[in-house]
Amino acid sequence: KLSNRLLQVATYLSKGGYFADIGSDHAYLPCYVCLQDKTAKAIAGEVNEGPYQSALRTVKSYGLNDRVEVRLGDGLAVIDNDEKVDHIVIAGMGGSLIKSILEDGKAQLKNVKRIIAQPNVDARGVRRWFNDNHFVITNESIIEENGHIYEVVVADLETKLNPLKQLTEKQLLFGPLLLENRTDVFYKKWKHEYDKLEQVINQMKNAQGQDLDKIEKFELEKLWIKEVLRGE
Ligand code: SAM
Numbered sequence: 001k002l003s004n005r006l007l008q009v010a011t012y013l014s015k016g017g018y019f020a021d022i023g024s025d026h027a028y029l030p031c032y033v034c035l036q037d038k039t040a041k042a043i044a045g046e047v048n049e050g051p052y053q054s055a056l057r058t059v060k061s062y063g064l065n066d067r068v069e070v071r072l073g074d075g076l077a078v079i080d081n082d083e084k085v086d087h088i089v090i091a092g093m094g095g096s097l098i099k100s101i102l103e104d105g106k107a108q109l110k111n112v113k114r115i116i117a118q119p120n121v122d123a124r125g126v127r128r129w130f131n132d133n134h135f136v137i138t139n140e141s142i143i144e145e146n147g148h149i150y151e152v153v154v155a156d157l158e159t160k161l162n163p164l165k166q167l168t169e170k171q172l173l174f175g176p177l178l179l180e181n182r183t184d185v186f187y188k189k190w191k192h193e194y195d196k197l198e199q200v201i202n203q204m205k206n207a208q209g210q211d212l213d214k215i216e217k218f219e220l221e222k223l224w225i226k227e228v229l230r231g232e
Helices: 004-010 028-036 051-063 095-104 122-134 169-174 176-180 183-208 213-230
Strands: 016-024 041-046 068-072 087-093 114-117 135-145 150-158
Touching: 004 028, 004 087, 004 114, 004 135, 004 150, 016 028, 028 041, 028 051, 028 068, 041 051, 051 068, 087 095, 095 114, 095 122, 114 122, 122 135, 122 150, 122 169, 135 176, 135 183, 150 183, 169 176, 169 213, 183 213
Parallel strands: 016 041, 016 087, 041 068, 087 114
Antiparallel strands: 114 150, 135 150
């Protein structure tokens, strides 16, 4: 059975699409989607040999070789320049890695209408990349599974009907849509982040050669979290 985290990611793929799952590991997501939707096709991209071999095995075991193509390569380089991939999934990595995969692969994003990202940490950096690169955040979710809290951020290429709006620093941090619809899991995450940030600030204040700019930046973030936790 697929994890709830990846099930959530799968809900954002449209039927009959052609998508690339970058850093696919076992290729569970593309296999699941292609088993559910007989008209879907996918690329499972992997940069490491071990996961690449696992992906090949999973695809073979489900008899999906004709619809899930496993490719070895770094990030979006597994996609050919003129290939009509409409959706990209990048899940289960840190936000800074996701951001650099997108940045390095801009040439491969020409036909891409939607990017579904599931950053394990630093979702802010991913949202910032979307906001700076003509992708509008159209859906977000936050879920808890096995003691971890995961965020999924969905972004669609800007169109006339769906124009880009510059997001504020606060929206980038919390997620523009998560902020509008605060769930129990959202509050749980930010209570925890508040405590962590408080500890970090205290340590920084006690350190020799204090980094005052950084302390000020973190204090501001702490204030934002406090406001958000109060429901403001
Ligand atoms: N996407 C799956 C998920 O969400 O469950 C697997 C996540 S796994 C923790 C991260 C995978 O990304 C690893 O299999 C790793 O080999 C792969 N990876 C890391 N950097 C990559 C890159 N630049 N290009 C492609 N794959 C990468």
